[in-house]
């Protein structure tokens with residue numbers, strides 16, 4: 001099995017966190033997102049303990065809310081002692097509505113509107129991660145209006161290509177996020193931030209990409225950040241006390257993906273940072289990281305009911321499911337890999353390769369191609385693994401399809417955490 005929270009019971013059914021997926025599908029209907037709360041907590045603890053041990057006790061993971069955002073998630077995060085990133089006023093609202101402490105929130109995003117900035121300041125959000133000069137001006141203005149000095153990190157781009165998918169690669173210079181170090185824009189950014197009386201700058205943020213399977217690209221980013229920080233120290237007498245290294249450790253979607261030992265990578269990264277600081281006689285900064293995917297992806301699966309099989313003579317066989325790109329657009333968007341299983345017939349051997357198609361009116365609405373399954377029958381339960389990140393979060397109502405419910409399993413029990421949308425929800429905003 002791809003992850004240790006998945007197993008097969010005597011009935012030949014897939015289980016997650018010890019709970020039978022056939023039982024869950026019958027109880028809550030399909031399509032259904034199932035999340036293993038114990039696995040989420042285990043992932044949180046891996047980061048919290050390794051970061052405190054290796055980077056120092058005031059270092060922390062901030063959960064990247066864009067990966068999975070609903071109220072129940074913030075309750076888990078708060079209990080596990082994490083901070084969280086929000087990238088939009090809607091994410092901020094969700095976190096606050098869940099009772100997540102505002103001072104533990106970091107406001108991200110490359111185009112925060114004046115309204116967003118005012119909302120963040122009014123909410124007493126702990127931190128802004130400022131993307132650019134325009135935003136800096138606006139934030140300085142609203143913080144001044146409110147009579148506060150807003151704590152910020154400045155987002156800089158180190159210009160690193162972590163050899164990942166183009167679409168999820170944001171550390172290189174030519175991108176819409178942050179201010180590039182190489183062109184000198186980042187230095188101007190620091191100079192401007194230091195001149196703003198309502199801005200309190202604590203350090204730098206960089207995010208180099210996603211699905212990174214080793215410490216090396218992060219070490220490269222640390223080298224560039226340290227050199228930059230040293231330069232800012234000598235030019236402006238400003239010492240960055242925080243390095244936020246962004247998110248990005250990878251997860252296994254298919255058996256051939258490597259396993260990432262997160263604590264070992266954090267240790268290697270910490271040693272690299274320690275060494276670099278010593279070499280430059282730079283005081284060691286506290287470190288934040290922003291894991292999204294690696295906190296929730298392997299805690300989630302999606303359950304679908306098969307509609308039937310369509311054999312296109314001389315071409316291929318399709319199995320249709322009762323969801324699709326509306327609950328998981330990632331294959332349609334960038335060909336993301338997934339493992340697909342026949343959850344109610346796990347002991348049967350595969351007979352053929354199938355293309356799993358959704359129910360949307362788009363030929364691109366595929367969940368995965370070429371998956372080996374026993375011959376599907378109408379009513380079979382199809383499970384897609386590793387869907388905890390960027391599935392619910394990226395879901396849509398295309399074709400007026402209702403968003404699925406989200407169910408949590410925890411210590412062998414199950415509970416509803418986001419209810420399924422209804423047709424009334426679909427027309428709720430229509431006047």
Ligand SMILES: *Cc1c(COP(=O)(O)O)cnc(C)c1O
Nearest residue numbers: 064207210247248290291292293
């Ligand atoms: C997407 C993103 C993350 C999270 O990335 P994962 O690959 O999900 O860990 C963190 N920080 C920033 C700025 C991001 O854009």
